[in-house]
Amino acid sequence: MTDAEKYRRRVNAFNKVVAGLQRVGIAFGPMQMLTVAGRKSGQPRTFPIAVVSINGGRYICQAFPKAAWVANVRAADTVTLTRGRRTKAARLVEVPVEERRPVLRELVKQSPASVGNRMVTTGLADAPTPDGVAAAADRIAVFRVEPA
Numbered sequence: 001m002t003d004a005e006k007y008r009r010r011v012n013a014f015n016k017v018v019a020g021l022q023r024v025g026i027a028f029g030p031m032q033m034l035t036v037a038g039r040k041s042g043q044p045r046t047f048p049i050a051v052v053s054i055n056g057g058r059y060i061c062q063a064f065p066k067a068a069w070v071a072n073v074r075a076a077d078t079v080t081l082t083r084g085r086r087t088k089a090a091r092l093v094e095v096p097v098e099e100r101r102p103v104l105r106e107l108v109k110q111s112p113a114s115v116g117n118r119m120v121t122t123g124l125a126d127a128p129t130p131d132g133v134a135a136a137a138d139r140i141a142v143f144r145v146e147p148a
Contacts, residue, residue: 007121008064018048025085033082034060039075051081051145054106058145060092061107064122070141078148089148100137105130 018031035046047069051058062070073079073092081090095103108116108130116128125136133140 004122007118011063015048019046022048022082022084031083034069034073035080035082036069036072036076039072045069045072052107052111054103054110057103059095059103059107060143060145061104062124062141063118065124065139067141073143081145091146091148092143093146095142095144097137100140100142101134103142104137104140105134108133 018028019033021028022031022033030050030052031048032051033046034049035044037043038045045068049060049069051060053059074094076092078089078091081088108119108128113128116125116130116133119125119133119136119140120128124140125133127133127135
């Protein structure tokens with residue numbers, strides 16, 4: 001089993017804890033529950049995701065290659081974000097590659113080292129530094145959260 005696969009298993013276990021806390025109304029860090037229609041089935045898909053504030057905007061960044069939520073969000077008009085017991089409809093607007101670089105750089109600067117390390121472990125970035133992650137902007141989807 002690769003390091004990325006081991007990491008993914010740990011994250012999946014952690015996500016179950018976060019989802020459980022959210023279901024009973026307990027907000028946990030920057031985590032929210034993202035609900036989006038499946039692009040093929042149309043059925044709602046819900047999972048925890050970090051919504052981070054950067055330079056006055058709110059963003060969601062991909063942490064794993066080939067994440068299904070990215071394709072589903074690209075196909076959807078709106079999503080639902082739930083934090084604790086508060087639910088809001090939102091639009092996730094994909095940020096163009098050149099505009100992602102400063103967002104990703106700031107994400108790594110303001111976050112624990114584990115964020116940059118995760119990008120390397122999962123194969124999205126070559127280095128866990130702000131510049132290393134920013135250089136991988138063409139491989140990391142970034143969405144700006146806007147009101148629906």
